[in-house]
Amino acid sequence: MASYRSKNSHGRYFITDGLINKSTDNPIPLLGNPDPLNTISIDILRSFVPLNILSDDHLKTISRSHEMDLAVLGQSIANAEILRDSHLFLVSGSVDVELDDGQPLRICGGTENSHLSLGDSFPTAVGVTAVEDCQIFLLNRSQLDAMLCWDQVAKTLALDFSANRHFDEDASWMNTLLRSNLFHKIPPYNVKSIFDRFEARVVKAGEVIVHEGEQGDICYLIKEGCAHVSCVHNNESTMVAELLPGRCFGEDALLNKTTRNATVTMKTNGVLMGLHKRDFLALMTEPEVATLNIEEAVKTVANGARWLDVRSQQEYENDHRADAFHLPMHLMSLKSRLMDVNTRYVAYCSTGRRASTVAYLLNQQGFNVQPLAGH
Incomplete structure (x- = not known):
């Protein structure tokens, strides 16, 4: 029997006794190595709703961390709990979706009814069974909604930047920042506040911004100018990379207590935007929002x-x-x-x-x- 492989932080899904289950504590060990044929391509992901409005960065994250699984004829794929907690997408093949009135509906992969997750297309569904061999994949609803939130807020801000002449000078680095994987960790509520926390620093050619081996507490984004990165090996300093406008460096200082792993020196005059660790940690706190049942x-x-x-x-x-x-x-x-x-x-x-x-x-x-x- 096939196993469903998912490496997301909300627990693994796996198939056992013919039913997909979820475990966060003791998942059944996955057998064998990941099969490249089961990789979910960006094009496949983009064919489903609401994945089609995700940014390429988030689609790549899903593609790297999830795989398709094969469900065989007659296999019970999901129950009502799975459909409530997860998006179940049908890539190919056919399934019967059982509704709460006991009536099954036949759904084929690649058709209009399969563009949404099966639980969203049929809110009263209580089960899904394969009627032929088919390919499926699951996404945790909360994980996907977190990505959607971030992307949609970022798009809203991008529209504001383009419509407001006040942002003309800063629009480029602001849009670059919104595409940074590091800042996807910040709750979407606080995305707009990111820019208020950055401080501009005018720098000159030859100025060393961070030293290899020192403790860091600031992350930088290059707004203007360029810099080079060097590391010491066998007592010799070797340049290993060049950083152009729009690039971040020093991100590890915000997340870990590790020392700087390289030295960054300005190659030209420029302007850096710096974010202190204390401000980043403050942005990680989600505000409380009162909800209604x-x-x-x-x-x-x-x-x-x-x-x-x-x-x-x-x-x-x-x-x-x-x-x-x-x-x-x-x-x-x-x-x-x-x-x-x-x-x-x-x-x-x-x-x-x-x-x-x-x-x-x-x-x-x-x-x-x-x-x-x-x-």
Whole structure:
């Protein structure tokens, strides 16, 4: 029987006794080496919703950390719990999706009904069974929503940069920073605050910025100019790389207590943007956002509030609440102008993470938005 390999931080998924299960404590050991034929390509990932709106960086992360698995004829692939906690995508082959009324629906890979995860296409599904050999892969819902949050907030900020002449001088390095894997660790609530924490430093050619072996507490991004990186080997200093505008260095100082592993010296005059470790750690703290459970949310809407759907266009078109105002996260700056500051809104998505982020950001602008808790 095949095993499902997933190396994400939310625990591994594996197939045993014909059913995909989840374990965070004692996962069944994976047999054999990863099969390159099971690698999920970027093109395959981009064919699914909402993965199609993820940045290339996050798609590459998923491609590196997840693999497709083969489910064989008659195999029970998932139950209601798995479908609730995970996105189950059908790459090829056919499955029967069992609904809560006991009726099965036949779904074939590559068709319109398979572009969304099976749990999203059929919210009342309680099980999935392979009716022929098929390829599938799973993504933890919370993990995916965290990526979606970051990407959508970053796109919103990029639109702000391009529309605001005030950012003309800084737009390039700001957009570069938003694509940095290091800053994907910061909660999306705090993304906009990153730029307020950076301090500019004017530097001259020949100036040593960091020394190999010293303790570091600042990360730098090159806004203007270029630098070279050197390491000492056999008592001789050797240049190993050149850093151009847009490159970060010294990131390890923000995450670890390790010493600098190289020396960075300015090759030309320039300007660096520096972020201190204390500021980075402050940005890692998520603000508390009060949520509503489903009963409270329904009652709030019945009393005059309006649903606010913050998912992607295709997710919204597949299924949405009656009279919901659609506000995709990446269009928040543009479409929020159509919202009424005197109206109360209840934001929702698939896990509550995107809804909480949008609620937090909109409330800072004077709106009255409460998110629906993950469900």
